[in-house]
Every structure is written in structure tokens, then in C-alpha cells.
Amino acid sequence: MGFEPPRRLVTALPERYGDADAADWLGRLPGLAERVPREAGLTVERMVAPGGRDSLVLLVRDAGGEPAALKIAPPFTRPDRERDALAHWNGWGAVRLLAEAPGDSLVLERLHPEVSLRSLPEAKALLEAAGTVRKLWVEPPAGHAFETVTERTARQASAMGDYRADAVAGELTAAALAAREELLAGPAEELLLHGDFRQGKVLGGDRAPWLAVGPDPLVGERAYDLARLVRERVEDLVASSAGAPAARRRVNRLADSLDVDRERLRGWTLFRTVESGTRALTGGRRQEAEWLLEFASWL
Template sequence: MGFEPPQRLVRTLGETYGDAAAAEWLGELPELAGRALDRASLDTERVMAPGGRSSLVVLVRRADGSPAALKIAPPFTRPDLERDALAHWNGWGAVQLLDEAGEGALVLERLHPEVSLRSLPEAKALLEAAGTVRRLWVEPPAGHGFETVTERTAAQASAIELHRADAAAGELTAAALTAREELVAADAETVLLHGNFRQGKVLAGDRTPWLAVGPEPLVGERAYDLARLVRDRVEDLVAASSGASAARRRVNKLADSLDLDRERLRGWSLFRAVESGTRALAAGRRQDAELLLEFASWL
């Protein structure tokens, strides 16, 4: 299968997991894709571009002619956990897992990748997002292998620590780390979470209007899962004269609509924005970092 991996995939894998690991997997990708297509008896239509940030997505046809999507992810992104979460949701609020094709490859229900919640006006998008994520918050399967919010954020907190002396992020870094310590100390929920839920991760479908894709599943409290959604369209918020008050209103509105504690959602929104902002700083994406850290300062 001759193709060039989308540049967004190449860039993000290198930034998140290291250039060496990314290059090794990307070098094997054509053969991996070919084997997955053969194993699941799939015919290729086209590779999605810009596509995902941690996986290759190919629009395909199954042996019976029905449309599907083949998703191939490197082992270090734990596609087995995505498989387990999708199997547990079984199409409830999320894309349906149709088959497996080995070596980190999943055959998924075909959605409309060009139509996400970001295509809707903001108020409508947030309403639909809340309705979608609510369906995902279920009891995790017995004997699951998902990490907890405490475990995932412990590694992130260690990376944030490196920026305590950074002039652009030092004060926010301290506030984010303090917020996390207080949050994990009182976290009693253990529901299954999407892990990376935002408007762009909810696509239009045929069997139901909106379905979540691309989970990075873990277990813990619901407020953590909503924190990434809070800063959606951050560039618009930062550009608006009322951005700070609008951000705080969004926290309160989302918390109230899903019966969450406002302060816990504010705390996780702060932590996750600072984590993303300091990661952008480390990668040299200063403009992205400035947007995220300004947003965090409003919380």
C-alpha cells in the first residue's frame, strides 16, 4: 500500500512519544496496513488526511461491500485499551467496533469524519457534547486494565514540575500541581472515561446523530473527562474581550448540566490546560502554549 503518512500524524507521534519510536513505527506502517487489509478482507478507498494525531485512519469497504474505517495505531499508544473500551460501550455513545485486524488495527463503523461538533454553533455543540459524553460514563468492565486518573496525571505532573522555573508558566504550574493534589486526594468515582473528550472527537453518524471516537480510556471522576471540553475553541475565547468571563461561565454551565461540582471541574480544567501548555512549550509550539496558559490563568 503506497502512501505518505499524514504530516499531523508524523509530527504528533514524534512530539509525544519521541522521534525514534515514531520513525520506527512509521517505517513499518505500509506493511502493517497491508497485512491488516488482507486479514480483515478490506478494500481501500482512501487515507484520511489530515487524519488522527496518533493513528492512521483508512476508509475501507468490507467483503460484503459495506463501508467501514480501518484504524491502525502504534503499540505504545495502547490500542488494546481503546479496543476494550469500545467493546464495552458496544456502540452506546461511541463508534461501534466491528472487527479486529491484528497488530493494533481496528475495524470501525464508518462515520462522517468531515462533520464533527466543531461544525455547529458553540452553544449547540456544547449541548450535544454533554449529551454524548454522559452516555460514555458507565461502570468499567470487571478485571479491566485501564489506568486511573491518579496514575495518568502523576506522570503528567512530573513533566509539569520541570517548568516551575519557567517565566511564562511558573506560577500557573504551581497552581496546577496544587489543584491536582487536592483533587486526587478526594476522588471517589471510578467510572469509565473517554480520556480525550472534546468537540473534534464527536463525529456525525448514521445510526445516531453523534458518536464519540478516539478514546484514551481510563477510570476515575467525570470532571476530569469534561476538562478538555471546557477549553474547546480556545483561540476564539482568547480573541474575545470577554474571554475570561466566558470561560468561567462555560465551566459553570457544563458542570451544572452534568451535575458535577463546579470547583472540581475548574481544578481539572486548570491542570489539563497547564499540562497541555507546558507540553507545547517543551515542543517549541510557543503560540499554542501562550493560548493555553492564558486560558489557564482565567480559571
Template sequence: MALEPPRRLVTALGETAQDGDDWLEKLPEAAEQAVALRELTVERVHVPGGRSGLVVLVRLADSTPAVLKLVPPRSRPQSERAALAHWDGFGAVRLLEPSAADGALLLERLHRDVSVRSLPEAKALLEAAGTLRRLWVEPPAGHRFETVAERTGRQADAMRASADGEVAPLVEAALAAREELLAGDAEVRLLHGTFRQSKVLQGDRVPWLAVGPDPVVGECAFDLARLVRDRVEDLIASPSGASITRRRVKKLAESLDVDQERLRGWTLFRAVESGVRARRVGREQDAELLLEFAGWL
């Protein structure tokens, strides 16, 4: 069976590809080798799949259903592996293989077509927030995870380089919020890094489990900020979207014992950063939604 990457993955990785990056070209062969190395039986490639890596539904030698995931080196697969190993199935998908020379991830099988996003909005936010809380643990001693300061520092540099007259005021506000947030004291935890409703899938051993972390170490408000803007298209379409957003910030902050102003600040930074990045790669509609949302904060 040819293990070809879905179109969604090809498009997403093409937006961030650099000269000389041939990972996508070599992916089918790498996937075949990963399957053979583990003596797996392939069922199918998950379609449409995610935007960061190839997901293949497989079975182990004993017929146990599992998932084989391959992501490019720039997506830090070893960091994802380390985080999943540390969580050990608590709040997140379970890692079935402690180490792998080829960087592939062998994971327990979840119901990939059922995420908390399929629930009514209020219930979805509740279940997603509960899952996120379980992930916020102390990072392992001697960890090598990226920090919030390091990640947002790179993002801030890219934002400055891309800010034109139209978005400059929002970029300046977002950068100022980041500086203020990093200057303050906050409890440090291991964070999912890219958490949203679609990253919480239905499981068998527990109802909901997180997948696809891009782990980072820092304060919880940074992680929660991405959840605030979930279903942003619905928020923008609502005549009361701005007030709903402010209530959501308050409700999520209170339910997870996070400082409301710090959550608002990180929500602003992350929305502007995502909006500017979307403009940079030509996703104008996404950019407009994100930047309008950011303006409410």
C-alpha cells in the same frame, strides 16, 4: 495503493518520538498487511486525519463501509479497543472486530468530515456534553485501564521538569489542584480521556458518536475538563473570554451534575499540562493560548 501517513500525523508523532521508534517507518507495510488480512478494499487514507494514528476508509468483503485505524503501541490501541468493546456502540463508534493480533482497529464508518465543532458554539457544547454523558459507565470488572491518578502523575512529573520561571506559578497552582482533587472522594467511571468537540462525529444509526478515546478510569470532572476549553482560540480573542470561560464551567457542571469546583480544578490542571507540553515541543502559539486560558481559572 500506497498507504502513506498524512503530514499531520508525521508531525504530531514526531513530537513524541523516542530513540529507536520506527513505527512510522514501518506503517505503510503494516497498513497493507492489515488490509490484506481482513480482505478489505481500500478507498483512501483520510486526510488530514488525526494526530494519533492512520485512518483508512475501507469496505468489507460485503461492501459495507468501514474504517481501519492503526496507532502506535505508545497510544495504547488495546486500551482503546477494550473501551470501545465495553461501550458497544452506545455513545461511541462501534468496534466491528472483537480482537486483532496486529493491534489494528476495524470500526464502523462515520461521517469523518462532520463533527459537532461544525455546529454553532452553544449547540456544539450541548451535543458534545450529551454524547459524553453516555460514555460515563462503570468500568468492566477486572479492567486494566489506567487511572486518572496514574496518568496525571506522569504528567505532573513532566510538568515539574519543564517548569521555568515564567510558568512556574501556574504549574504550582495546577499541581496543587491535582493533589487536592485526588485527595477527595469521587465516583469512578470509565472516561473517554481525550474528549473534545472534534472527537464527536456524525453517524447514521445515531446523530453523534465519539471516536478516538484514550480511556482512563476516574471522576467525570476530569473528562469534562477538556471540553471546557474547546475553541480556546475564540475564547482568547474575545474581550470577555475570561467571563465566558467561567460561565462555561458553571453551565457544563450543572448540565452534567458535576461539582463545579472540581471541574474548575481539573480544567486548570489539564490546560497547564497541555500548555507546558506544547512549549516543550516548540508549539509556542498553542502554549501561549493554553497558558493564558489557564490564568483565567
């Protein structure tokens, strides 16, 4: 099967996981895209494009002709954690795991990749997103191997430290790091979280209207998981003259609708937005960084 990897995957993977590992896996991807479906007894229909930032998704049919999706991800993205989370949710609020395939690849329920919550008006999208994410917040399985919010954000905070003295991001970076320390100072919830929840990660389905995909699961508090959703359509908010009050209203509305503490959601939104903003600066995506840092300054 001849194909060219999606541009989004080729661009995003090195930024998140390093040039060397990404280049090695991307070099092997054409062979994997041919071998894995064949060994799993699947017939490929087409590749999903633009697709994800850390995996290749192929629309396939199994030996009986039933539709499915095959997700091929590099081992350094820990697809085993996604597998374990999807198995634990067992289709409740999330795409159903149908089977495993060679090389930690996943055979998933076929959804509608062209239809995400981003296709809805903003107010409706946020309402549906809230209804979906609340289903995912369950007790983690016994003996799980998921990392915690503390562990993940420790790595992120270490990388952000270089921006403490930055003329553009320094003040916000210091505030975000201080917010993280305060948020982690006391006891918190220990629930299974999606880890990367946003409107684009909720797709239309047949079994249920909306189902979450692409988790980067971890264990921690709901406010952390909700924080990425707060900054949805950040470019529209930045372009609006009422962006700042709209952002603060969104924090309060989402927190209240899901019984999450407003200040904890605000704090995690600040940290996660600045972390994304400094990562965008590192990756040379200056326009995106400016949007994110302006949004963070409103919080």
C-alpha cells in the same frame, strides 16, 4: 498501495511518545497500510486526512461491500485499551467496534470523518457534546486493565515539574500541581472515561447523530473527562475581549448541565490546560502554549 502518512500524525506522534518509537513505527507504516487491510479482507477506499495524532485511519469496505473504517495504531499507544472501552460501550454514545484486524488494528463502524461537532455553532456544539459524553460514563468492566486518573496525571505532573521555575509558566504550573494534589486527596468516582473528549472527537453518524471516537480510556471522575471540553476553541476565546468571563461561564454551565461539581471541574480544567500548555512549550508550539496558558490564568 502507495501513500504518504498524514502530516499531523508525523508531527504529533514523536512529541507524545518519543522520537525513537515514533520513527520506527512510522517507517513501518507504509507496509502496515498495505498488509493489514489485505489480511483482514478489506478493500481500501481512501485515507482519512488530516486524521488523528496517534493512528492512521483508512476508509474501507469488507468482503460483503459494507463500509467500515480501519484504525491502525502503534502498540505503544495501547490500542488494546481503546478496543476494550469500545467493546464495553458497545455502540452506546461511541463508534461501534466491528472486528479486530492484525496487529491490534481495529475495524470500526463507518462514520462521517469530515463532520465533527466543531462544524456546529459553539452553543449547539457544547450541548451535543454534553449529551454524548454523559452516555460514556459507565461502570468499568470487571477486571479491567485501564489506568486511573491518578496514574495518568502522576506521569504528567512529573513532566510538568520542570516548568515550576519557568518565567512564563512557573506560577500557573505550581497552581495546577497544587490543584491536582487537592483533587486527589479524597475519594472520587470510578467511572469509565473517554480520556480525550473534545468536539473534534465526536463525529456524525448514520446510526446516531453524534458518536464519540478515539478514546484514550481511563477510570476516574467525570470532572476530569469534562475538563478538556471546557477549553474548546481556545483561540477564539483568547481573541475575544470577553474571553475570561466566557470561560468561567462555560465551566459553570457544563458543570451544572452534567451534575458535576463546579470547583472540581475548574480544578481539573486548570491542571489539564496547564499540562497541555507546558507540553506545547516543550514541543516548540509557542503560539498554542500562549493561548492555553492565558486561558488557564482566567480560571
